[in-house]
Amino acid sequence: MDKKFLKELCLIDGTSGDEDKVRGYIISKIKDFCEYNVDPLGNIIAEKKGAGRAKNKVMVSAHMDEVGMIVTSVKADGTLTLSAVGGIDPRVAIGRPVAVGDSGICGVIGSKAVHNMTDEEKKTAPKFTTIYADIGAADKEEAEKYVQPGDRVYFKSEFGITEDGFVSGKAIDDRFGCAAMIEMIRSELPYDCTFTFVVQEEVGLRGSRTAAFAVDPDFAIVLESTTAADIPLAEGEKRCCELGKGAVVSYMDRSTIYDKELYRLSKETASENGINWQTKTMVAGGNDSGAIHISKGGVRTIAISAPCRYLHSPVCAARFSDLEDCEKLAKAMLEKMCQL
Amino acid sequence: MDLNKTIMSLCLAKGVSGDESEAAELALSMLKEYTDDCCIKNGNVIGHFGVKGKKPHVLIDAHIDQIGLVVTHITEDGFLKISNCGGIDRRILAAQQVVVMGNVPVNGVICSVPPHLETDESKVPEMADICIDVGMSKEQAEKVISLGDKIVFAPHCEKLLGDRISGTSLDDRCGVAAVLRAMDIVKDKALQCEVTVLFSTQEEVGERGAKIAAFDIDPDIALAVDVSFALTSDDSELKCGKMGKGCMIGFSPVLDRGLSEQFREIAVGKELPYQTEVMSGTTGTNADRFSVNRGGAKAVTLSIPLKYMHTPAEVISVSDVENTARLIAAYLEEVK
Structure with a gap:
């Protein structure tokens, strides 16, 4: 996987329904390596020619959108009320810089000074109904020159990869999946297959639904990021999965019971190819598989996920080796699924 | 000037x-x-x-x-336990980017509880439960970070509308x-x-x-x-x-x-x-x-x-x- 592509993808702002910049970036990287079209919702459907024809039609999918916020109104004092786009814990939203709207106006989500809080307030987490963004406007009139309700609000954070391969930044969920698919499209593949870069995963697996309908595949591989809780706050099975232990393949989550044969095949394939493989120790979360596996008459689906800490926060953390394991396993599984 | x-x-x-x-x-x-x-x-x-x-x-x-934080302990897994240095609002700590002022500056992120483990989103973590992820093993961390090293929120400053500045x-x-x-x-x-x-x-x-x-x-x-x-x-x-x-x-x-x-x-x-x-x-x-x-x-x-x-x-x-x-x-x- 190209670290530069990964970094650039993660730093682009693109929450659900506002994926234009991500889409433009991806198209610029794949257009010389495949045929593609963009469907009415904004999904990229890319047909990649391989060395040979596949027995089965396989679709590989990752989502372009990230969680974020949306401006719901402009208050008299020029601050902006907000709602979450996708699942965001309001506790990770306060006390940090944000970018507002298409032009990325600088703002902050502040919080009343701790000095002025009552003891009860100090112990009470914020809610989206009480927090607001401040772009420095003196009043409503000034703010409305720059911002309208419906504008998106993005966390601003630094993206970094250490020499040791520790990756941190926003939107690793699921720009990592996009980066892996770009890499696959730009490489030589043994068989023809279809790649879908989909919209609106974070608001209910909506882009993948229309993409799967249009592609009508026999099999699907979803490339995702999943919650790793290998932190001091969690022990045993509550850790779910761990950084550095390889690609995560689930047997079941809240959206899908995965194809049993494919689940077993993924483990064998990983072992054959020396790829680190792990599964989750909890039934938790969900991804585009939930929409894809019940598309039309059904699609045999597997999700290959990168373990990621602090998912849906302004700073996720992952291991580059896990991202590479996911890409390798996806490639190996794609080859097998084409001919199953 | x-x-x-x-x-x-x-x-x-x-x-x-x-x-x-x-x-x-x-x-x-x-x-x-x-x-x-x-x-x-x-x-x-x-x-x-x-x-x-x-x-x-x-x-x-x-x-x-x-204001900032101070390293008080490095766990077996390489996470940093901390105490406050000045009046910290615990409510804003989760998922903040920080820099540990060790032998060399080390970037880190304050751990947040993932949603699948969180039964009550209205809770504010106690300082004793807060830790910092620097992406290192204990051995790696101890080479560059010592107990007592101070931690700052990742320095950041930019212009807002008009003559307002945030930082x-x-x-x-x-x-x-x-x-x-x-x-x-x-x-x-x-x-x-x-x-x-x-x-x-x-x-x-x-x-x-x-x-x-x-x-x-x-x-x-x-x-x-x-x-x-x-x-x-x-x-x-x-x-x-x-x-x-x-x-x-x-x-x-x-x-x-x-x-x-x-x-x-x-x-x-x-x-x-x-x-x-x-x-x-x-x-x-x-x-x-x-x-x-x-x-x-x-x-x-x-x-x-x-x-x-x-x-x-x-x-x-x-x-x-x-x-x-x-x-x-x-x-x-x-x-x-």
């Missing part, structure tokens, strides 16, 4: 209470523009102006430290900038008394740098230039000033009423915007130390209104910094 640039570069320098050297060295280099007679003593930046020995001796102070340590780097700007305004004027500028350490943990510096300096009059609360919709008008409406001149039983009045008269005379900040006891600033230093000094607080204090997203209006500087400069030209 370019006031915006001064504020922003001061804001990006790291300087948690007890480990202020990076910010202090920068402030010293800026102060050198106006006096050769300056140094760092016991961490405090001290610069001399005016006529040595001539009364009254005026001290102008802004604190150089910022991580505007409390009290904007005060430092106001003092520098005041010295810039009076640089070609002949001052009629002795003036000492102090950028003091450890304000956030109990005004300790100010205490030792004041003993050495022994001023007759002390101006504590700090920040105070600017009104936001979730706060009370009774406790807050207004952003963009000028310097907040302090009135309090522990401050010198005559000095407070003098600043108000200067503001009116020079047509500088100002606000009064009335406190009923101690001020929570270095002025509390100055007034009872040695045999006592007349003290006043001059505060720049600031929103979201002690979060990494503090906001100020540059006009308030400029107007505070002008008020200080006008006082210096007048005092004899």
